[in-house]
Structures are given as C-alpha cells and as structure tokens.
Amino acid sequence: MVPEGVDQVETAVRAVLRDALGISAERVAAFDATTPLFGSLPELDSMAVAGLLTELEDRLGILIEDDDIDGETLESFGALVRFASDKALR
Amino acid sequence: MIDRYAWAGGTEAWVRHGKAGQPLVIAALPPFEEANRTRALMMRVLMQLTVHGISVTLPDLPGTGESLVATEDARLADWQAAYAAAVEEARRDHPEIHSIAIRAGALIDVQADVASRWHLSPQDGASLRRELGRIAKAAALEDGGSVEWPSASTVVEVAGNRLSNDLLAELLTGYPPLPAPLRVIRLTEDAAPADRYINGAPLWRRAEPDQNLDLADALADDIADWIARCAK
Numbered sequence: 001m002v003p004e005g006v007d008q009v010e011t012a013v014r015a016v017l018r019d020a021l022g023i024s025a026e027r028v029a030a031f032d033a034t035t036p037l038f039g040s041l042p043e044l045d046s047m048a049v050a051g052l053l054t055e056l057e058d059r060l061g062i063l064i065e066d067d068d069i070d071g072e073t074l075e076s077f078g079a080l081v082r083f084a085s086d087k088a089l090r
Numbered sequence: 091m092i093d094r095y096a097w098a099g100g101t102e103a104w105v106r107h108g109k110a111g112q113p114l115v116i117a118a119l120p121p122f123e124e125a126n127r128t129r130a131l132m133m134r135v136l137m138q139l140t141v142h143g144i145s146v147t148l149p150d151l152p153g154t155g156e157s158l159v160a161t162e163d164a165r166l167a168d169w170q171a172a173y174a175a176a177v178e179e180a181r182r183d184h185p186e187i188h189s190i191a192i193r194a195g196a197l198i199d200v201q202a203d204v205a206s207r208w209h210l211s212p213q214d215g216a217s218l219r220r221e222l223g224r225i226a227k228a229a230a231l232e233d234g235g236s237v238e239w240p241s242a243s244t245v246v247e248v249a250g251n252r253l254s255n256d257l258l259a260e261l262l263t264g265y266p267p268l269p270a271p272l273r274v275i276r277l278t279e280d281a282a283p284a285d286r287y288i289n290g291a292p293l294w295r296r297a298e299p300d301q302n303l304d305l306a307d308a309l310a311d312d313i314a315d316w317i318a319r320c321a322k
Contacts, residue, residue: 003281012279015279019291020295020296022298047225047229049228050221051221053221054221055292057217058211058280058281059279059280066224
C-alpha cells in the first residue's frame with residue numbers, strides 16, 4: 001500500500017514503531033505529535049534506529065539517505081511523521 | 091538429520107528431514123543478524139512442510155552458522171555456489187526441488203537449478219547494504235566512536251561481525267530478473283509488489299528472536315499449495 005495522505009503515513013509510522021520496536025499497540029496509539037522518541041523510548045536505541053529506518057523504507061516505498069537524518073528527525077513522533085510524509089508524499 | 095554437503099570450496103553442514111523420492115524444499119535464511127531473528131520461523135515452516143509430505147533442507151553456507159569459514163571470508167558468490175551445489179547433491183534423492191528464502195536470502199538462490207522459487211519479503215542487495223551501513227554507524231556511535239562508510243579497508247566491522255568489503259561490494263551487483271515460476275509473499279503493510287500479502291509482524295526487526303506460529307503455518311500452507319500448483 002503506497003500512502004496517499006498524512007493520515008496514512010502516520011498510521012504506517014505507528015505500525016512501524018509497534019512492529020520494529022515491539023512496543024504495544026496501546027502505547028503506540030497514545031503517541032501524539034509531541035511524544036519524545038529518541039532518548040526517551042528505551043526500545044529506540046541507535047541500533048533499533050537502523051531497523052526502524054529500513055522498515056519505514058519498506059512500508060512507505062521510500063529511499064532514506066543517511067544524510068536525510070539529523071538530530072531532529074527522531075526527536076518526537078510528530079517530527080518522524082513529518083519526515084516520513086515529506087519523503088512519501090512528494 | 092544433520093550431515094554435510096560438498097561444494098567447490100569444501101563441505102558445510104545441512105539439516106535434512108524427509109524421505110527420498112518426495113519433493114524437496116531447500117531454504118535460505120537472510121544473512122547476518124536477521125538469520126538469528128528468522129531461524130525459528132523458518133524451522134517451523136520447514137517442519138510444517140514435512141507434514142505436507144515435502145522433504146526439507148536448510149544448508150549452512152560458507153561463513154555462516156556452523157561453518158569453519160571465517161565470517162570475514164564469506165562472499166555472496168560462494169553462498170550462491172554452495173547453495174547451488176547443495177541443490178545438485180539433494181537431487182540424488184529428490185527429483186523435484188523448490189527453493190524458499192526469507193528477506194535477503196533471496197540473493198542466495200539465484201544460481202540454483204530449481205523447479206520454482208518462493209520468497210518472503212525479499213530484500214535486495216542495495217537495501218541490505220544500506221541497512222548494514224546504518225547498523226555499523228549506530229554501533230560505532232554507541233561505542234563513542236565513528237565508522238568509515240563506505241569503507242576503504244578490506245574488512246568492515248558491523249556490530250561485532252567482521253565483514254569483507256568485497257562482500258559489501260557484491261551486494262551492489264545487479265541481477266537479471268529471476269526466471270518463472272517465482273512467487274513473492276509480503277506482509278500486509280509492505281508497500282512493494284507481491285503475489286500475496288499475509289498478516290504478520292516482521293520478526294526480522296525484533297532485537298530478541300521471536301516466533302509466530304500462525305504466520306509460520308500460513309506460510310507453510312502457501313508453500314505447499316504453490317508446490318502442488320507448480321507440479322501440474
């Protein structure tokens with residue numbers, strides 16, 4: 001499924017956090033734009049970031065170059081959805 | 091039963107179950123860390139296939155599993171050659187051989203002379219290489235260091251695995267499309283094209299190896315149907 005709107009991207013990002021990090025669906029459902037991710041989620045260490053990015057590529061049909069990622073990309077759930085939307089919906 | 095098969099570079103172990111004369115499924119796990127994360131799933135799929143009257147084998151490849159070849163001496167071309175040789179050795183007992191692979195295991199059966207291929211969420215070499223680069227950088231970052239990527243040195247450390255730069259270069263090799271019959275299965279939320287989508291979480295992402303019996307059994311049923319259709 002190639003996403004057509006921000007809502008679909010957000011749903012996909014939630015699913016990736018759930019499946020790639022093993023975070024429960026209930027916890028992920030409670031995330032909002034301001035929920036902090038990297039540095040705050042114990043599951044999201046730097047190794048897990050590698051798998052998270054590859055899984056986002058697979059689910060959204062996008063290509064992420066490492067130069068695209070900066071400190072803010074994974075700062076919050078909202079920032080990650082914005083990043084994924086910019087990639088998937090352009 | 092665990093014994094050994096021969097290829098041009100030596101011998102490697104393979105697990106085999108089944109009876110001579112039955113169709114055989116030979117299986118390729120993805121390389122590196124994902125092999126550990128998908129082994130339980132693959133073993134369950136293979137055991138279920140034996141219930142369908144299909145013999146199964148999972149060969150170790152040079153530089154993986156119990157192999158005496160060092161990880162840094164592993165090459166994709168050798169994996170492909172060893173896998174193809176395992177197919178030929180298995181053909182003595184099994185007239186009809188099908189290959190199944192998970193993720194980047196799909197890079198390994200390209201040379202094998204098989205009746206069909208069945209791939210779960212195949213990952214191409216460029217994607218695997220990108221992911222290895224991310225893992226190498228992340229691991230170096232956690233150790234407070236940095237890693238040169240792409241690297242000019244002969245051996246590159248990726249999260250504790252010493253990998254040959256030649257192997258990393260091999261991952262960028264393009265291949266012509268695989269010949270039919272080929273069946274591609276992906277998980278429901280995957281965006282890439284597939285012949286069928288099946289519900290399930292990507293176990294290859296989990297830091298701790300996990301099992302999903304429902305997924306394994308659905309996959310085994312799909313493979314058994316596929317093989318029956320290929321035989322017609």
